[in-house]
Amino acid sequence: DTEVTQTPKHLVMGMTNKKSLKCEQHMGHRAMYWYKQKAKKPPELMFVYSYEKLSINESVPSRFSPECPNSSLLNLHLHALQPEDSALYLCASSQGGFRYNEQFFGPGTRLTVL
């Protein structure tokens, strides 16, 4: 299995809602990532989990809360988002361990905040 899966594919939420994005990989990777991508822009790193511990938080607002329940799963909990948070949210994984290795991306969740 060489896939990173993400659910849901699309999500529409109001500014008072609480929702979660889910990501799963079964490649035995030990590093998992959340990125945000706006139209015509490169992916922008949000969080990195390495061996199930949060290793990088790129000064992301607290209305985004990541969680890594185990080495295969990564969640992103959303609460009180703003319309400008509408974007494609990408999950990625890599072998980790500070070796030079590629990140493999999921298909993304298209989030719209009304």
Add this chain to the structure above:
Amino acid sequence: DQQVKQNSPSLSVQEGRISILNCDYTNSMFDYFLWYKKYPAEGPTFLISISSIKDKNEDGRFTVFLNKSAKHLSLHIVPSQPGDSAVYFCAANSGGNEKLTFGTGTRLTIIP
């Protein structure tokens, strides 16, 4: 501060010809470089990578060249095929840490 730049937002190439995508970087600490391809509404797909100890890496139709002194890398696709039409991002990494810095992307269109 854009540490990785792709100065051509778009490129059109005839099918069968060579496509050359360029990328420049400013951070001399970068020592690992990757190219990703992205279709609309999909996640980026890894294509090819190169470490700074090499100046060329080849995989099928894809070749990446690295010129460290110029802080420049390029991706060559030959022959170009219609399915290569996508947005291409270069990305850079330093010291094997987990953070990738992406360029702004080049939209490649292959003309049949």
